[in-house]
Amino acid sequence: MPSEDQTIEIAEMFRLMGDATRLRIILACREKPAFVNELAARLGSSQSLISHHLRLLRAARILKAERHGKQVFYSPADEHISSMIADMVHHVGETVAEEADV
Amino acid sequence: MPSEDQTIEIAEMFRLMGDATRLRIILACREKPAFVNELAARLGSSQSLISHHLRLLRAARILKAERHGKQVFYSPADEHISSMIADMVHHVGETVAEEADV
DNA sequence: CAGATATATGAACATATGTTCATATCTCCA
DNA sequence: TGGAGATATGAACATATGTTCATATATCTG
Numbered sequence: 001m002p003s004e005d006q007t008i009e010i011a012e013m014f015r016l017m018g019d020a021t022r023l024r025i026i027l028a029c030r031e032k033p034a035f036v037n038e039l040a041a042r043l044g045s046s047q048s049l050i051s052h053h054l055r056l057l058r059a060a061r062i063l064k065a066e067r068h069g070k071q072v073f074y075s076p077a078d079e080h081i082s083s084m085i086a087d088m089v090h091h092v093g094e095t096v097a098e099e100a101d102v
Numbered sequence: 103m104p105s106e107d108q109t110i111e112i113a114e115m116f117r118l119m120g121d122a123t124r125l126r127i128i129l130a131c132r133e134k135p136a137f138v139n140e141l142a143a144r145l146g147s148s149q150s151l152i153s154h155h156l157r158l159l160r161a162a163r164i165l166k167a168e169r170h171g172k173q174v175f176y177s178p179a180d181e182h183i184s185s186m187i188a189d190m191v192h193h194v195g196e197t198v199a200e201e202a203d204v
Numbered sequence: 205c206a207g208a209t210a211t212a213t214g215a216a217c218a219t220a221t222g223t224t225c226a227t228a229t230c231t232c233c234a
Numbered sequence: 235t236g237g238a239g240a241t242a243t244g245a246a247c248a249t250a251t252g253t254t255c256a257t258a259t260a261t262c263t264g
């Protein structure tokens with residue numbers, strides 16, 4: 001059993017992944033790391049919204065940022081988190097398949 | 103890449119795990135499945151609060167409920183989700199250890 | 205340096221969410 | 235059947251959160 005502090009930290013991690021917009025950003029970076037404007041375009045969201053969320057994901061070390069001139073390049077920072085999301089993707093895919101079988 | 107619907111479903115799963123009270127309930131059931139009143143006592147929360155959260159966890163098939171007379175027994179329903187949480191517990195434990203090393 | 209481009213940030217707002225309190229529902233037993 | 239115990243549920247409330255708009259900051263180029 002995790003400590004109380006760890007429990008809160010774990011919940012915070014899950015909470016960050018628990019918003020569709022943020023999850024899309026993580027998935028997008030997983031598929032192909034990109035600059036902020038590219039992410040905004042790919043996800044069809046405003047630059048401001050993406051940037052606000054990127055800040056949270058960066059602070060939680062889920063994504064990392066590298067500046068290249070005027071642009072900032074975002075990519076997965078935490079492979080463990082990243083593979084956990086992949087695992088959940090797999091899980092949901094399976095669950096849907098099971099339900100379809102019935 | 104998951105579909106839009108799947109993305110929302112995945113986010114919803116993470117969101118459910120992203121609240122400290124709910125996470126504590128899941129962890130408690132993982133450690134030792136129990137009746138509602140036991141869970142409330144172990145977590146030091148009100149029966150009402152626990153029950154509200156149990157409803158969400160049950161609906162998401164993260165926990166399952168079995169009635170035994172007047173009491174209702176809750177235990178993990180989804181082993182995959184359960185092991186994913188265990189994985190996150192491990193992850194946070196490691197991260198803390200790494201930071202301590204520095 | 206001035207302007208343009210890319211990103212970050214702050215304020216404001218509407219909505220979602222967790223918690224509490226009161227009460228309903230269900231189950232057992234005298 | 236009536237009452238007590240265990241759980242579920244609804245309303246109300248305070249707070250947290252996601253989004254937008256406006257604007258600041260940073261970087262490059264002429």
